[in-house]
Amino acid sequence: MTRRRLAAAAALALPVLAAALATAITIARVPGLRILAVALLLLAIVVGWRGLLHTGLARWLQLAAAAAMLVGAAALLPWGEPLLLLGDVLVILALAGGVAAAHEAFRIHVPLPTATAPRRPVLVWNPRSGDGSAVRHNLAAEAQARGIEPIELRPGNDLRDLVLEAIERGADAVAAAGGDGTQAVVAEIAVERGLPFACIPAGTRNHFALDLGVDREDVVGALDAFVDGGERRVDLPLVNGHTFVNNVSLGVYAEAVAQSGYRAAKKRTLLRTLPEAGDMDLVWTGPHGHRHSGGVAILVSNNRYRLGMLEGGTRPRIDEGLLGVTVLGEPTQIGEGLHPLQRPWRQWSAAEFEVGASAPVPTGIDGESVLLEPPLRFSVRPRALRVRISRHHPGASPSAGIPDGLPNMARELVRIAAGHEPVALAPSTESDAPAVTRA
DSSP states (O other): HHHHHHHHHHHHHHHHHHHHHHHHHHSSSHHHHHHHHHHHHHHHHHHHHHHHHOHHHHHHHHHHHHHHHHHHHHHSSTTTTTHHHHHHHHHHHHHHHHHHHHHHHHOOOOOOOOOOOSSSEEEOTTSTTSSSHHHHTTTTHHHHHHOOOEEEEOHHHHHHHHHHHHHTTTEEEEESSSSSHHHHHHHHHHHHHOOOOEEOSSSSOOOOHHHHHTOOOOOTTTGHHHHHHHHEEEEEEEETEOOOOEEEEHHHHHHHHSTTTTTTOOHHHHHHHHHHHHHHEEEEETTTTTTOOHHHHHHHHBBBBBOOSSSTTOOOOOSSSSEEEEEEEEOOSSSOOOBOOOSSEEEEEEOOOEESSSOOEEETTTEEEEEEEEEHHHHEEEEEEEEEEOOTTTSTTTTTTSSSSSSHHHHHHHHHHHOOOOOOOOOOOSSSOOOOOOO
16 A cells, blocks of 8 residues: 555544543443543633633633643542553544544645756745744755846835836846745735745745645745746735735734734733733625624734644635634624624635724735724735646645535545545646635
8 A cells, every 4th residue: 555545544444442442431430520621621622712812800800710720620530540541642643533534644745847947046045934934944055046037025025016127137037045924925926927926934934835836845946947847827915005915914913913012922922912902993895795893803914724623723725815703802793782792703714804993904915014094995906816836746725625614625535545546635736816705
């Protein structure tokens, strides 16, 4: 059997083993205590989250209650019965092993058609971006060795002017090595001038590179996109004239990004902002045509993010011509009374989206703080950006080959274990996209 088939078989077998072990352990101990432990764990998560949304004494009381519930759940574990405790550990290991095996079974590599190599490509690189990986990998010299002109972005330089000047000198392809804000500016110019673009993962998290199918660990190898790479087309969205490649945040995250200490202490600043954020003074229309207001945060993304166990937080496709909209919190419906949504978050896709407000809106565009005048109008240019990717890199998002939902995932694992190739959501290489609407 191939490595992929073995991984698929393990992904199917290990959860079954975990279920069998869990059943045996349940029979061997008092079932009520096991149920109570799970209930305490879930309740601790809910109470702890509510504590983070408050301040002062209420916050500390709820966090203390959550901690007490966690201690209570741990106390119900069979510490005095080594065999039962070992069984619990084996259940956890089997489940973790099943997830890891499924991840390996669904790993994909999409062979993109080889594109003609540009004659005069340029690379705009920021030595201060991320953890300094561009300098550490000697990116400028590596680019020159491949016939790519490196252009360093220095303090005081205007990024857009640098790229446009290079194009005026004859550049016929542009690459960006920096954060996703830098990627958005260079990508926008590439679309305007009809040039191929390459994303070099030299930023902090490189989310855009990940969902394009660029290997984030191979910074130097990403330069080969202009040597023997393939080409695919992806969407490029806008909000009030500002291009973004990943997402635009409104609410708590945008307020945290705007604070001066965010860059130095991101998690601490975000946690401090949570209880101060309150409901947003924003109005928008949901997927069924109802108008809503309030909530804690809105995230509008370049196509839909997948929220799940396998490759959660990535986008299976960024070429569907759609925006992903996620609302977190407790917005209310505007109409004949106020009716809370049935769950604390809602996610849908749309070709366009609009947010109204009574004052300028603090906005985080690909992690950069911007103040925008309402209304905020989001739109998308379907498959407008020509992206070159090294043929040694995956060529698609890590979640592109993972089906939605556990039943579909199980069926696909059975197919792979039987010797069939996985059905990947292959990225588009077409220049024209059909009109798509989805709620």
